[in-house]
Amino acid sequence: MTFRTLSIFLLTLTTPALSETPAVENVDVQRGDIGWRISVTLTHPDTGWDHYADGWEVLDAEGQRLGYRKLHHPHVDEQPFTRSLTGIMVKDGVRQVFIKVRCSRDGWSGETVSVSLER
Numbered sequence: 001m002t003f004r005t006l007s008i009f010l011l012t013l014t015t016p017a018l019s020e021t022p023a024v025e026n027v028d029v030q031r032g033d034i035g036w037r038i039s040v041t042l043t044h045p046d047t048g049w050d051h052y053a054d055g056w057e058v059l060d061a062e063g064q065r066l067g068y069r070k071l072h073h074p075h076v077d078e079q080p081f082t083r084s085l086t087g088i089m090v091k092d093g094v095r096q097v098f099i100k101v102r103c104s105r106d107g108w109s110g111e112t113v114s115v116s117l118e119r
Contacts, residue, residue, distance in 0.1 A: 042083075059098040
């Protein structure tokens with residue numbers, strides 16, 4: 001084995017595999033008596049406890065957290081899956097919130113999904 005081949009081989013062993021971040025497939029919003037109910041449908045190639053979609057949050061336009069939904073276990077055989085969060089308080093006049101997702105291995109996604117609030 002040449003030095004170059006050995007170097008490339010060792011590099012592949014030490015470089016983390018690129019993972020897919022959780023993908024938001026759908027968001028359903030409903031105004032309730034107290035706040036909003038937001039249901040988010042996600043897909044993610046969960047492999048088990050070592051790598052799974054483990055949460056999502058609702059943010060306002062300034063990036064302030066309005067709500068957080070912890071996902072307590074992997075959904076290896078349940079894809080896509082939907083989980084809800086209720087009682088999300090949104091200031092009067094706000095017509096848009098944002099969903100951000102996270103996975104147990106890679107942390108928070110750099111992207112957000114815009115969601116319109118129809119009042």
